Amino acid sequence: MKAIRIHAHGGPEQLRLEDIDLPAPGPGQVRVRHTAIALNFSDINVRRGGFYQPEPMAMPIIPGNEAAGVVASVGPGVDDWRPGQRVAYVGMDGPFYHHTGAYAQERNVPADRLVAVPDAISDEQACGLLLKGTTAASIIERVFPPRAGQVILIHAAASGVGSILTQWASHLGATVIGTAGSPAKAEAARRHGAAHTILYREVDFVAAVKQIVPEGAHAVFDGVGKDTFVRSMDCTAPFGTLVNYGNASGHVPPIDMIDLAIKGSLSICRPGVHYFLKDAARLRAAAGKLFDLAARGVLRVEIGATYALADAPQAHIDAEAGRHAGSIVLRP
Numbered sequence: 001m002k003a004i005r006i007h008a009h010g011g012p013e014q015l016r017l018e019d020i021d022l023p024a025p026g027p028g029q030v031r032v033r034h035t036a037i038a039l040n041f042s043d044i045n046v047r048r049g050g051f052y053q054p055e056p057m058a059m060p061i062i063p064g065n066e067a068a069g070v071v072a073s074v075g076p077g078v079d080d081w082r083p084g085q086r087v088a089y090v091g092m093d094g095p096f097y098h099h100t101g102a103y104a105q106e107r108n109v110p111a112d113r114l115v116a117v118p119d120a121i122s123d124e125q126a127c128g129l130l131l132k133g134t135t136a137a138s139i140i141e142r143v144f145p146p147r148a149g150q151v152i153l154i155h156a157a158a159s160g161v162g163s164i165l166t167q168w169a170s171h172l173g174a175t176v177i178g179t180a181g182s183p184a185k186a187e188a189a190r191r192h193g194a195a196h197t198i199l200y201r202e203v204d205f206v207a208a209v210k211q212i213v214p215e216g217a218h219a220v221f222d223g224v225g226k227d228t229f230v231r232s233m234d235c236t237a238p239f240g241t242l243v244n245y246g247n248a249s250g251h252v253p254p255i256d257m258i259d260l261a262i263k264g265s266l267s268i269c270r271p272g273v274h275y276f277l278k279d280a281a282r283l284r285a286a287a288g289k290l291f292d293l294a295a296r297g298v299l300r301v302e303i304g305a306t307y308a309l310a311d312a313p314q315a316h317i318d319a320e321a322g323r324h325a326g327s328i329v330l331r332p
């Protein structure tokens with residue numbers, strides 16, 4: 001079967017389409033024939049190398065943490081899945097750089113990592129929703145539950161995670177101010193429910209936020225990181241919460257704790273999606289909730305672009321340039 005592998009860290013040119021042999025599924029494993037593979041920013045971090053990984057990674061690596069497809073066959077001892085069932089998975093049981101392998105036509109996956117995909121959800125939606133949706137859930141359900149009367153600043157509000165946060169926070173009644181890198185993305189953010197949008201590369205976003213809400217936002221949800229996080233402290237209301245969940249522009253520099261007091265008794269949190277991914281039962285419950293929200297139209301998974309698996313290098317180039325709103329899907 002075909003798979004994309006890297007033999008060294010580096011640029012998108014490291015992603016090579018190769019023929020590899022996949023053994024029959026072992027005990028407790030299910031062979032999944034992929035129909036849609038998610039491109040997540042973490043795949044770019046794995047390809048580049050050096051992002052959180054404490055040790056050198058053994059090469060070659062098939063990148064990718066998330067895919068949807070159908071059960072092709074089951075290994076010994078698997079009696080809860082049968083060939084033909086629609087399934088999806090995200091992550092295994094460790095950090096995003098462990099046990100990758102989704103950039104392939106097929107993969108053997110531990111049976112307990114699979115979730116059933118309901119009829120109302122397409123394969124693209126499923127694999128655009130699991131990682132990004134559980135990341136949003138780790139913020140909205142565990143760190144800062146938005147409610148009516150609150151104003152929330154969401155950076156890159158048209159991005160994969162940002163678009164889900166924007167829809168979910170708006171649905172819960174909060175007023176969302178969304179930043180975006182282009183007018184088209186600002187339009188997408190408004191479609192997702194943002195009441196106000198700011199072209200944060202063109203204007204001083206701190207001043208723009210203060211014009212809308214002079215005392216500052218109750219919370220900031222920030223997946224951009226280096227380019228936005230420190231300035232976001234100046235757009236946060238006293239006793240407000242800053243959530244950094246991602247580093248698309250690079251790592252946030254060290255923060256001096258005293259600044260949190262000076263800038264208004266702020267709280268800072270840096271959640272990781274591990275909470276959901278490492279526990280299969282918790283992940284299935286979260287997936288069920290996300291699929292339900294999507295089936296009811298509360299969360300719309302916007303597929304910004306699809307690429308053939310062979311075109312993964314171009315997909316990475318475009319993702320790193322932030323060319324698309326929403327999720328990017330690879331087709332095996």
Ligand SMILES: NC(=O)c1ccc[n+]([C@@H]2O[C@H](COP(=O)([O-])OP(=O)(O)OC[C@H]3O[C@@H](n4cnc5c(N)ncnc54)[C@H](OP(=O)(O)O)[C@@H]3O)[C@@H](O)[C@H]2O)c1
Pocket residue numbers: 040041042131132135156157158159160161162179180181182185223224227245246247248249250271272273274319320321322323324326327
């Ligand atoms: N904490 C966790 O467990 C967790 C889970 C999932 C994802 N993440 C992280 O969250 C971040 C966002 O993920 P995502 O899936 O929403 O990504 P995405 O869909 O690829 O969106 C990233 C967006 O960030 C903005 N951006 C600003 N500076 C950028 C730069 N230098 N390079 C690329 N993009 C830049 C762009 O939006 P504009 O054009 O609007 O500026 C871009 O579209 C990533 O860092 C990812 O690793 C963390």
